[in-house]
Amino acid sequence: MNAPIRHNMSIMDPSGHTTVAWDxxxxxxxxxxxxxxxxxxxxxxxxxxxxxxxxxxxxxxxxDPAAExxxxxxxxxxx
Amino acid sequence: MIFYYxxxxxxxxxxxxxGTWTTSASTTxxxxxxxxxxxxxxxxxxxxxxxxxxxxxxxxxxxxSMLAQQCLTTQSYTSxxxxxxxxxxxxxxxxxPEEAAEFIRAxxxxxxxxxxxQKAHKRAEELLLAHLTPAxxxxxxxxxxxxxxxxxxxxxxxxxxxxxxxxxxxTNRKAPPxxxxxxxxDIPRPDQHLAQKLMLEAAEDDFCRLANRS
Numbered sequence: 001m002n003a004p005i006r007h008n009m010s011i012m013d014p015s016g017h018t019t020v021a022w023d024x025x026x027x028x029x030x031x032x033x034x035x036x037x038x039x040x041x042x043x044x045x046x047x048x049x050x051x052x053x054x055x056x057x058x059x060x061x062x063x064d065p066a067a068e069x070x071x072x073x074x075x076x077x078x079x
Numbered sequence: 080m081i082f083y084y085x086x087x088x089x090x091x092x093x094x095x096x097x098g099t100w101t102t103s104a105s106t107t108x109x110x111x112x113x114x115x116x117x118x119x120x121x122x123x124x125x126x127x128x129x130x131x132x133x134x135x136x137x138x139x140x141x142x143x144s145m146l147a148q149q150c151l152t153t154q155s156y157t158s159x160x161x162x163x164x165x166x167x168x169x170x171x172x173x174x175x176p177e178e179a180a181e182f183i184r185a186x187x188x189x190x191x192x193x194x195x196x197q198k199a200h201k202r203a204e205e206l207l208l209a210h211l212t213p214a215x216x217x218x219x220x221x222x223x224x225x226x227x228x229x230x231x232x233x234x235x236x237x238x239x240x241x242x243x244x245x246x247x248x249x250t251n252r253k254a255p256p257x258x259x260x261x262x263x264x265d266i267p268r269p270d271q272h273l274a275q276k277l278m279l280e281a282a283e284d285d286f287c288r289l290a291n292r293s
Binding site for chain 2: 013053059073074075
């Protein structure tokens, strides 16, 4: 039996980050992850699809359940 | 320069703008502390105003053994030093059992906060390292910076700060320009650097537009 695939999004916060994981083949988990994604981006967080080993990131405007790893960052401002 | 009184170590300690704590005895921030803020907030000397001192003096727990003279020798201030001598009268008594218990509770709470802060920093650093290339990881570890390739320019992210820490490379200038853009301050520093990296790679124009330049 194959192990379930786990995709995840790391949401930066004061604890370092909070991780939300989902199996792209499980609708309920995908929906929950999408809801979190929309909630955080609605608050101004920006989402990036990241690869492994520091590969170039890509900005995400919409939730993509096929994206294996995402990082959500709070809004940046000029210092 | 900001002064903090450490009730646990019974001494004044200072915190520079870069976040470094200096004290004659310890850098452990496991104690409750109260701020006496330098009105100029500069890195040099300044003036401690009478009003600010009075706010601090109202917090008796903070100054049951305040070392005013030590404070004055820690950082020179151009004025108001006489006000310390005039206003401050250290109470000559032991803590009551209730005060001692409260002090211990406050100390434990502060220690717990510091432990949480360290855990968060470690967690954030692990996330950052997981998203650096081997070359970036090497310079991060050895030199405290790493280079990010934007679509238009290259940037060096210095990790000793989150403000003014993004250096624009390849400008042939003796003092390369720097960009200052960061998230709200309550996320750990390594998260800030990762956020800067992601923006520069994938939203370079947006970062350059929002960042202040020096």
